[in-house]
Structure formats: structure tokens, C-alpha cells
Amino acid sequence: METQTAVASKATTNKAVHISGAEAVIKCLLEEGVDLIYGYPGGAIMPIYDELYKYQDKLQHVLTRHEQGATHSAQGFARVTGKVGVAMATSGPGATNLITGIADAQIDSTPMVCITGQVWKHLLGSDAFQETDIVGISTPVTKWNYQITDASEIPEVMAKAFYIARSGRPGPVLIDITKNAQVETFDFEYKKCTSVRSYKAKPTVDVNQLKAAAKLINAAKKPMIVFGQGVILGEAEAEFKALIEKAGIPSAWTILGLSALPTEHPLNVGMVGMHGNYGPNKLTNECDVLIAIGMRFDDRVTGNLDSYAKQAKVIHFEIDPAEVDKNVKTDVAVLGDVKDTLADILPMIDANSHTDWHQEFKDYDKIEFDKVIKGDLYPSKDGLTMGEVLKEINNASKGDAVIVSDVGQHQMIACRYAKFNQSKSNVTSGGLGTMGFALPAAIGAKMGVPQREVVAIIGDGGYQMTIQELGTIFQTKVPVKIVVLNNEFLGMVRQWQQLFFDKRYASTELINPDFITIAKGYHIEAKKVTKREDLAAAVEEMMASKDAYFLEVAVEKEDNVFPMIPSGASVSDVRLS
């Protein structure tokens, strides 16, 4: 880098050792506390893989079956542990295959470092074999990226990469390393990065903003909280719970905020957004103070912005200044890490219980139960519903499992009905909506928290986008539980076609292979359920298995997910059918 001052280093200095760039990369990973990485080798990254071979007792490398799987596994690992996930790939197609996972990590603020090999420095720009401009390609979807062309840059850049990935609002960082930089030798010294001159990880907390927010909250008659992943990323679950309990404020979550507050907490009023719960969506347009905590007013949360909470004063607790007033105009913005701001505001908040207001949520819950939930969880029709599968998983997990979902109808059902007792338990692709996310993400999640049960819930469409990762499961023997809810459709698209395109089912019907045979081909125990009477026992058997297990459930083909806010409609126009 041209600005050596960019990294102010205050931490330990190790004595220099003369090693190759490739070995330096491994040492950097170890210095950062990494003991598990996901990746796929190839020509331009072979020197680093050669070092991995030597360090395999200290650093486990999981060979995924596709580089996209490596990123999603790293994401799953990061989401359940709060640590930085690491994925590695070669140049060219190896690097480009990482892009979907990187984009997913960027929009869902997941800390991840991706390391790619690159052609020799003297070949850059020559259209060499497997050369691609991955720094250029990844720029719009990374928090930071950098190309190393000289081995001596490795320690400083790697330290900076981990610091940037994990600090502030986390995100993905890509480091591209030319092959010459991997084979050159140099005097290696590692210093952890603790600041970067032009980057402020957390905004300074302004006590005046806290006071203004406290004043609004204390005066509110109908306050409502919408919380997002910021609570989880900031590890502010306890501070958050203390605040809502003291102030007695009904609290709803975005899908990325799910599990920050236990499902059964009395102030948990459910999910907001397109397929969220009836009460929190309706009452968003009736509350007098809307308190957004660590969330970014995604369009799937707000519906039509012109009719979103217009009656309410809006308070936004947020670490990223660029999110303030981006979509929803706030009256008070409380900038800072929510772990700090929620703790700081607590003494300023009056104890309260908004019983009558809370009752309004419960009244809507009753309506939603009768019109939607009852039919989802206790169906009277013959066909199996996705909801009853979730109900059985809840019965077996008692709310202690990590639930990893893919994208589509099953994802909305999983987020609506899965029960959680602890945080960092819901792993799903929220912002990008990446089909194929769940299977590899579940691998990373299980490796991140091996003591916990990890259940992947996937549709028959998304499952086939990364189905090859069954090979990774087989090879590593990682005991993930895989549930495919098979409706032989791309269900969410089909639902939209039914509701908004006069049932013209263009390319949404799937003729599927025998998933059981495929799972068995990978030596994974597998079972298919088609009848209600077999469901509970099958789920129990899966959960009891010590090994990986595949359960396919044939569900009703044309069920829809409700409630639903049609695209472009207001949150208060949420439909129950």
C-alpha cells in the first residue's frame, strides 16, 4: 500500500521469521484465531494449499464441492459464532464463483474474508490462463478489497482485512494474492490492526441524541420496536431485553433480527414485513413512536414507503450513518453500536407497561391464528403443510436448534413458525435472497457450533442449486439435518403467478429426481414422508440421529404463504388470504 500510515498498529509485535508469502498467509490466519476455512484449490493458489498441508493440524480446510458453497459455509459459520468466516479459492472461475456469497454477506452484514489466488504479477492484464479482474468484479459487493502483488504486503493487508470485516457494521473483504507474492520469501512479522486512518468503525455516541430518544420513548402512548440483526451483530441481546422489559414496549423483528429475542418472550410480537405477522404490520401504521433498532428499513419490511408509519415519530438506533434517512425519514437518529447506545439509554427510560396497547397486538394475533396459523399448523385437509413440519421440528428441538433456511415459501414458514430460545440461531439469506444458501450454510453453522443441533430447511428448488454439497457433508461427516419441503414447484414464484399473473405458471413447475436415492448415493441416511401420521416419528428419528440425515417431506403443491403485503402495498394492507 502506498500509505503505510493507514494502519496504526498498537498490538503485539512478533519476532521476524523469513518465510514464503504462502506460509505468511497461513500464519496470519492463525494469528487471527482462524482454525477452520472453506475452499477449493486451483493453479493460482497452490502455494497456499501446499502450506495448508503442512499446517493441517492447526488449520482445518474443508473442501466444498463448489466455491459458492465455500462462501455460504463461511457465512453460516460466521452467523452462528459471530467470528469471521474464511473462504478461499483460486483465480478466474474460482474467484468469480465466490461472488454470490460475497454479495450475500455484504447485504446481510456478515463478517467474511475471502482469499483468492491470482496470476503472476508480470502476467496481470495479459489475459493469462484463469486471470480475471476479481478486485474489479468484487468492488461493488465488498466492504473492502485489495490485491497483494508483493509478499511483504501480506501481514499488514491480512490484519487490515480481518479488522475491517469484523468491526463496525461487519461485511465481506476480498484479498487477491498474485502467485509471485505467494512464493516470494520475506521477513514475516504480524501486528494486529486496531484502526485504519480513514475508517471509523463506530460513530461516537451523542448523548443529546440519547436524551431526545428517551424523551420520545417516555412520552409515547403506543410505542413499537422493530429490531434487526444489529442486536445480534452487536451482541446486545441482554441490553435490548433490559430496555424493552423496563419500557414495556411490544417488539417485532425483521427476519435477520429473528432469535435475538426468545420466541416465547412476552413482548415478542412477531415478524414485520411482507410475510410477517398481522399485528405488527397493521400496528406499524398506528403506533405513535416507532423505534428501529439495528435494522435498515428494507423494502420487504416497509412495503410502500409513502404509507409507512407516517403517523409515528421515528427513532433509529444504527451503527451505519448511511442507513439513517436512507429509506425512512427519522425524527431522532441514535448513532452508535447498539450494545453501547441501548445500555446508555436504559437509565433515562421510565418504567412502563403499555398493557392496552400490547393487547391490540394480541387481538390481531387471534385473528391471524384463526385465518392463517390454525390452517398452517393444524390442517384439516389431507395434504401436508410446511407449517406442520416446522411444528414437529419445534416439538423435537424444544427451540434449541439452529435453523438454517433457504429462500422462498419454506423460508417464510420457517421464520414465522420456528421457535428459538437463544440468539444467533436463525441463519437465512435475507437481503440477497440467495437460493442454494441453506445447504452449505448449514455445514458452516454445524461446524461453528458442533454442540448444537443444526437443521436446514430447504425447498426442492433451492436444494438443487447447491445439492453437490452433500459431498462435503459425506466427506467431513458433519452431522447436519436436512429437511426438504418438496412441493414440486418454485413455490414463492408460483404463489405470485397465482395471485398476480392469473395462474400462468411459467417455468415454476419442477420435475424432480429421487432425492432419497441421491442422498443415499452420498451415504446419507434418508427418508421420505408423504403422510401426516408418519411425520412426527420421522422428524424425531432425524433429530435423534447422530449422523447427517436427509428428510424429504412431500407437502401440498399449491399452498400459499399468508399474511402477505403485496408488492408496492402498504403494511396496513396486509392480506390474510
Add this chain to the structure above:
Amino acid sequence: MENERTYTISVYTENNIGLLNRLSAIFLKRHINIESMTVSKSEIDDVHRFTFVVNISEAQARKIIGQIEKQIEVIRAFYHTDDEVIYQESALFKISTEHLYDEEIQDKLKFRRANIITITEHYFVIESSGSKSEIDKLYDRLKPYGLMQFVRSGRIAITRPKMAISELLQEFN
């Protein structure tokens, strides 16, 4: 769309390869056309300055600044209206020497405070600095003589309000 107007966006940055790509991607993602762009060193050692000119609404300008400042190597970004900046563009005109002693040309050059910076046997080169409209006017007046080449720089601008970058850098550390 809210009222669009011309904004000068000044960005103080570290000097790193790829930052231009990162900044231009922010405009691209929002389908905003960059009218002009200049990069140079700034008043502070090791700190570079990008100057973008864009036609957008103030709400867009505020959001763009937020996204630009979010980039790791950006120290600070500002947006200003034309009233808040003193700005110039520079232009070069290459014209055949047969017109050199044309009185009309001489008058036009005086009127625009333009200078002849090179004269050769075959051509001469005129330099002029000013606002976009001033340069446009000179362009229109010189065009009848047959412009062999014409080039105009992006806007460079000094702001009337203070941009306290040195203090900010202290705060970062």
C-alpha cells in the same frame, strides 16, 4: 423526482489503486451519470481529492455522500451547490495557423481572456479556463474556424465553506 440541480461532490481519500472504481460504482448502482470527474492531490500530504459533478436531487446527494463516506479509504465527502463553490474548467482548442492573424479571432480571444499557448507552422493552440457555459460560448465562436481538436477538463472547485480535513484526520487517529 425531487428537483435536480448541479452538485459538486468533493471526496478526500487515501491514495489507493481501485478507489476510483469503488466510487464510480456508487453512482453506477444508482443510475446517476457523472458529468465530470477530476482526481488530484489535495492540500494535505498523502490525501487525494476527487471532484465529481452530477445532476441530482439534494436527497440523492445526501445519500450518495453517506455511501461514499462508508468506503474504507474515504476520509470525508461533501456536496455543494454552484453558489457554494468557486469552480473552473480548462479547455484547449487546436486551430489551423491560417486563421492566426484573423482579427475576429484575436477579438474573441481577448473577450474570453483566452491565451495562445503554442504556435507552429500548421496549427496554434488556445487555452481558456472558466465555467462550462463560458467555455461553451468560446467553443461556439471558434467552431466556424474548424477545430482540429478540442478538449475540456473536468471541473475543479474550491469551496467557500471550510472542509476541515486535517482536523478530521486527527479525530480518526
